[in-house]
Amino acid sequence: MDVQMAAKRLAELGHVTRLEIFRYLVRGGHQGVPVGEIQLALDVPGSTLSHHITRLVSVGLVVQRRDGRTLYCVPQYTELDGLIGFLQEQCCINEC
Amino acid sequence: MDVQMAAKRLAELGHVTRLEIFRYLVRGGHQGVPVGEIQLALDVPGSTLSHHITRLVSVGLVVQRRDGRTLYCVPQYTELDGLIGFLQEQCCINEC
DNA sequence: AATATGTTTCGATAATCATGGAAATATATT
DNA sequence: AATATATTTCCATGATTATCGAAACATATT
Numbered sequence: 001m002d003v004q005m006a007a008k009r010l011a012e013l014g015h016v017t018r019l020e021i022f023r024y025l026v027r028g029g030h031q032g033v034p035v036g037e038i039q040l041a042l043d044v045p046g047s048t049l050s051h052h053i054t055r056l057v058s059v060g061l062v063v064q065r066r067d068g069r070t071l072y073c074v075p076q077y078t079e080l081d082g083l084i085g086f087l088q089e090q091c092c093i094n095e096c
Numbered sequence: 097m098d099v100q101m102a103a104k105r106l107a108e109l110g111h112v113t114r115l116e117i118f119r120y121l122v123r124g125g126h127q128g129v130p131v132g133e134i135q136l137a138l139d140v141p142g143s144t145l146s147h148h149i150t151r152l153v154s155v156g157l158v159v160q161r162r163d164g165r166t167l168y169c170v171p172q173y174t175e176l177d178g179l180i181g182f183l184q185e186q187c188c189i190n191e192c
Numbered sequence: 193a194a195t196a197t198g199t200t201t202c203g204a205t206a207a208t209c210a211t212g213g214a215a216a217t218a219t220a221t222t
Numbered sequence: 223a224a225t226a227t228a229t230t231t232c233c234a235t236g237a238t239t240a241t242c243g244a245a246a247c248a249t250a251t252t
Contacts, residue, residue, distance in 0.1 A: 003119070004112055011110025013183075015240090016103045023099070026186045036198060045242050050200055052240090069198050069249050080183065087109075087180050090122045111210090132228060141212050146230055148210090165219050165228045 006086045009059045009079065017044060018052045022061060025075040032065060032072030102182045105155045105175065113140060114148045118157060121171035128161060128168030 013019050020042055025033055039049050053073060056062040060079050065072045109115050116138055121129055135145050149169060152158040156175050161168045 003115055007110055007112045007115045009110075010106050010115065014103055014105075014107025014110040016100055017240090019099055019103045019106065023186050034198085035200095039199095046199065047201080047242050047244090048240075051242095054200090055239095066249090069196095071199065080186070084180055084183050087176065087183075090119050090176070113210090130228085131230095135229095142229065143212055143214090143231080144210075147212095150230090151209095162219090167229065 001082045001086050005059075006083060009061060009083050012055050012059050012061060013083075015052070017042070017048075018056060021049070021052055021073075022056060022075060025062065025073055026077070026080075028075075030074065030077075032074035034070040034072055036070065038073065097178045097182050101155075102179060105157060105179050108151050108155045108157060109179075111148070113138070113144075114152060117145070117148055117169075118152060118171060121158065121169055122173070122176075124171075126170065126173075128170035130166040130168055132166065134169065 013022060021038055021044075024038055024041060035049065035053065038044075038053075039046060042049075044052070053062065053064075056073075057064060061076055063074045063076060065074060109118060117134055120134055120137055131145065131149065134140075134149075135142060138145070140148075149158065149160075152169075153160060157172055159170045159172060161170060
């Protein structure tokens with residue numbers, strides 16, 4: 001992962017609401033969580049929530065899958081791992 | 097580390113210039129790097145650089161130490177570790 | 193086809209952030 | 223004290239972001 005992509009992903013996770021959304025998704029597992037369930041759980045207005053999810057999707061941290069009327073949001077564990085790896089590489093040059 | 101602090105730190109690292117500054121500091125080691133050296137290395141105008149460093153300091157990712165005329169910027173490895181830990185906890189609930 | 197449910201897009205407003213030149217501050221040297 | 227070096231603060235401008243109600247869109251059910 002290059003530094004631009006890392007920065008973009010860090011920026012998207014760098015917002016409390018989005019970080020909480022992502023956390024909620026990760027806890028939900030690989031099958032994904034419906035947008036409506038996130039809305040209920042985190043108590044965020046639909047339009048605001050949609051905006052934040054769009055941003056997470058735009059950097060590849062979340063993927064959406066539709067099943068009938070419900071849209072499932074699936075956290076991309078691999079991308080998060082990559083981001084963690086990037087930070088660790090930075091850190092470990094002089095530390096680990 | 098609570099979610100607010102994590103989000104704040106992620107947000108500050110979520111900017112290419114700041115991420116590059118931090119990377120440069122980490123590679124510089126524990127003794128720290130003078131502001132002027134960062135400026136030279138990354139080719140950022142002084143006022144802009146100062147602004148970004150201030151932000152990194154404001155969330156505890158960098159600490160400054162003065163020696164004569166030069167201000168050394170010291171990356172806080174422990175805080176970065178904590179942030180990485182936070183992300184890993186999120187990730188590992190369903191994955192690792 | 194009409195209605196209900198789930199989610200997004202639109203649109204407007206307020207807030208925050210990024211940028212960099214010029215001037216100011218702090219410390220050192222002569 | 224005058225000058226040089228290192229860095230910041232001030233200031234203004236432009237850009238991006240956050241917020242959320244209302245309306246629109248998509249899919250399902252009756």
